[in-house]
Amino acid sequence: MGKYIGKRLLQAVIILLGVSVIVFALVNFIPGDPYSGMYSPDIPTEEIEAKLDELGANDPIPIQYVKWLGRALTGDLGYSIWYKEPVISVILGRLGNTALLACSSILVSTLLGITVGIYSARHRKGLVDNVSTVMAFTALSIPSFFFGMILIKIFGVDLQILPISGMVTVGKESITGAARALDIARHMVLPTVVLGLMNAATMLRYTRSSMVDIQGMDFIRTARAKGLPERKVIYKHALKNALSQIITVLSLQIPGLLSGSLLTETVFLWPGVGRLNFEAVNHRDYPLIMGIVLILASFTLIANLIADISYAAIDPRVLQNDGKG
Amino acid sequence: MERNVEKLKTPFQGNLKKFMTNKLAVTGLVVLVALLLFAIVGPYVTGYDEETIDMMNMLAKPGNGHTLGTDELGRDILTRLAYGGRVSISVGIFATLMELLIGVLLGSIAGLYGGIVESVIMRITDIIMCFPFFVIALSIAAITGPSFRNLIFIIGILGWPSVCRIVRSKVLYLKNMEYVEAARSLGLGQMEIIFRHILPNAMGPIIVFTTLSVAKVVLMEASLSFLGLGIARPQSSWGTMLSAAQNMQILKDCWWMWVPAGMLVLLTVLSINFLGDGLAEVLDPKSRGTGGV
Numbered sequence: 001m002g003k004y005i006g007k008r009l010l011q012a013v014i015i016l017l018g019v020s021v022i023v024f025a026l027v028n029f030i031p032g033d034p035y036s037g038m039y040s041p042d043i044p045t046e047e048i049e050a051k052l053d054e055l056g057a058n059d060p061i062p063i064q065y066v067k068w069l070g071r072a073l074t075g076d077l078g079y080s081i082w083y084k085e086p087v088i089s090v091i092l093g094r095l096g097n098t099a100l101l102a103c104s105s106i107l108v109s110t111l112l113g114i115t116v117g118i119y120s121a122r123h124r125k126g127l128v129d130n131v132s133t134v135m136a137f138t139a140l141s142i143p144s145f146f147f148g149m150i151l152i153k154i155f156g157v158d159l160q161i162l163p164i165s166g167m168v169t170v171g172k173e174s175i176t177g178a179a180r181a182l183d184i185a186r187h188m189v190l191p192t193v194v195l196g197l198m199n200a201a202t203m204l205r206y207t208r209s210s211m212v213d214i215q216g217m218d219f220i221r222t223a224r225a226k227g228l229p230e231r232k233v234i235y236k237h238a239l240k241n242a243l244s245q246i247i248t249v250l251s252l253q254i255p256g257l258l259s260g261s262l263l264t265e266t267v268f269l270w271p272g273v274g275r276l277n278f279e280a281v282n283h284r285d286y287p288l289i290m291g292i293v294l295i296l297a298s299f300t301l302i303a304n305l306i307a308d309i310s311y312a313a314i315d316p317r318v319l320q321n322d323g324k325g
Numbered sequence: 326m327e328r329n330v331e332k333l334k335t336p337f338q339g340n341l342k343k344f345m346t347n348k349l350a351v352t353g354l355v356v357l358v359a360l361l362l363f364a365i366v367g368p369y370v371t372g373y374d375e376e377t378i379d380m381m382n383m384l385a386k387p388g389n390g391h392t393l394g395t396d397e398l399g400r401d402i403l404t405r406l407a408y409g410g411r412v413s414i415s416v417g418i419f420a421t422l423m424e425l426l427i428g429v430l431l432g433s434i435a436g437l438y439g440g441i442v443e444s445v446i447m448r449i450t451d452i453i454m455c456f457p458f459f460v461i462a463l464s465i466a467a468i469t470g471p472s473f474r475n476l477i478f479i480i481g482i483l484g485w486p487s488v489c490r491i492v493r494s495k496v497l498y499l500k501n502m503e504y505v506e507a508a509r510s511l512g513l514g515q516m517e518i519i520f521r522h523i524l525p526n527a528m529g530p531i532i533v534f535t536t537l538s539v540a541k542v543v544l545m546e547a548s549l550s551f552l553g554l555g556i557a558r559p560q561s562s563w564g565t566m567l568s569a570a571q572n573m574q575i576l577k578d579c580w581w582m583w584v585p586a587g588m589l590v591l592l593t594v595l596s597i598n599f600l601g602d603g604l605a606e607v608l609d610p611k612s613r614g615t616g617g618v
Contacts, residue, residue: 011451018452029468134349137602141540141594143547146587149570157577255457262459263548277460278552281467289464297455304455 004312004319012305019297020072023290024065030286072294078287082280087291091273097167098272101195102257104188108196113203114246121211122234132204139201144194148267151190163187165269191268195261199253210245214238244314251307255300340607350603353596360593364414367407375408376400387581394581396569402581405561406589412562416476416546417539423481424538428488429531433519436496450486458483459548466554476555480542488534495527529608536604540597547590563590
């Protein structure tokens with residue numbers, strides 16, 4: 001196990017270096033120097049050149065890369081052109097909101113996906129199974145922003161029962177305590193439905209297929225043959241074995257929720273990292289864009305690593321097969 | 326007698342029969358053909374041109390000569406949907422072709438040669454897969470600017486790793502089979518072995534990938550164009566038509582300007598996904614169950 005973790009960690013470091021090279025290359029594709037938005041036009045060119053030399057902007061590319069990487073590792077991702085703040089603090093300011101939305105939608109998707117998935121697997125080709133299969137495919141095929149806009153139209157515009165944008169009601173920013181929590185919760189309903197249902201579809205498909213596979217296995221037949229109650233067979237024996245798959249799906253969904261909520265956050269004007277990313281693109285705020293790319297890619301990498309390791313911890317067969325392919 | 330007839334069936338006939346019993350897949354195929362016909366033939370039968378401006382009928386409701394109403398310039402929505410379909414579906418096809426070209430080539434090389442070449446290629450796939458799609462696609466689009474060609478380039482360059490992995494693992498498995506060894510001992514070249522003997526046997530997963538990838542790309546195109554970073558004016562796609570609804574007034578009062586475009590995206594992606602799932606059941610049973618995501 002220790003050897004496996006070490007190998008995965010080494011791989012992760014190599015991948016992270018690759019990620020940083022790509023981000024750095026993108027930064028270098030951008031026309032002009034990264035500070036061009038920061039100085040006023042009446043400063044003489046020689047002075048700017050001298051300052052750029054001092055900052056290392058005219059160094060050879062490999063040296064620039066090493067310097068940039070060193071700064072990035074200490075959390076210095078540059079300065080946002082639009083917000084006039086360090087990139088890292090702009091991102092950290094939004095990360096909490098995205099995490100909040102991610103948590104609520106994971107709750108919805110896990111509960112819904114696992115329960116319906118188990119039920120469908122137990123009653124294959126039944127009504128619930130057929131309906132949920134078609135629904136899951138629909139959820140996987142609908143553009144998230146289109147789904148969001150339909151919900152806005154129905155619940156926000158026609159029925160007028162739910163707020164459709166932002167995180168708090170305009171004019172109520174100063175309220176605190178329970179009233180504020182309730183206000184935020186009301187704003188979370190629609191984006192949570194969009195993200196939760198779309199992720200529930202993936203969860204449902206995985207839960208169902210792994211439960212179907214497991215139900216055909218010998219140890220389940222044995223459990224049934226020795227007269228265990230059905231409930232125990234399903235929840236104690238089958239589910240336990242499907243869990244490794246479910247945990248993998250879950251840990252692979254988390255980075256997706258942090259970044260994939262970009263469209264949902266944009267449609268609902270939710271002040272999270274996804275919308276920040278879109279705004280940064282619109283403002284051509286390149287340091288901020290690259291900071292977000294680097295941070296989210298690292299998140300994905302870490303989540304994949306955790307998924308791999310927890311999978312190996314749950315299912316030791318992974319360790320044996322490692323190195324064969 | 327009956328049994329003999331059954332035995333004479335080719336694998337293709339058996340697969341076809343199996344495919345035909347999957348109702349969702351057959352429905353998907355039928356709907357998809359209908360959608361393609363609409364995109365190809367539609368513009369000739371609606372009686373309007375993509376850019377025909379009807380000054381008397383701006384933002385007209387459906388009916389009154391315009392089956393699905395008109396947009397803010399008085400252009401016929403139904404006609405624009407057909408033209409938009411051509412753009413959306415061609416992005417899906419061309420970007421998938423680019424993914425296939427890069428992925429199959431690098432996947433075969435990795436599987437066949439192994440060693441350091443394989444490690445380098447596989448680490449590159451790891452690196453690209455680390456980037457959340459929309460985050461990196463948006464960033465590249467911010468540098469390259471929106472256009473049909475750039476969109477295909479961005480999706481292609483980010484999408485090839487998954488087919489590369491599929492092909493590599495297939496090649497790894499197939500290259501040690503006896504029939505490949507026989508081909509090698511007959512003195513056939515690497516190229517001939519890979520193209521005539523290995524890849525044809527890896528076709529199942531590749532076909533399934535291709536189908537599901539077209540669906541995925543149509544979704545990506547719609548999303549990126551919605552954000553203004555995909556298809557650029559004057560060209561329009563379903564995604565750019567949907568972006569009209571970013572205007573709150575249109576979202577509220579003019580459903581015909583964005584709901585039909587969204588429904589067409591949904592219908593296209595859904596039918597391709599059903600079709601792909603049906604194909605997966607027949608051609609590549611192991612990969613099934615994830616709905617292409």
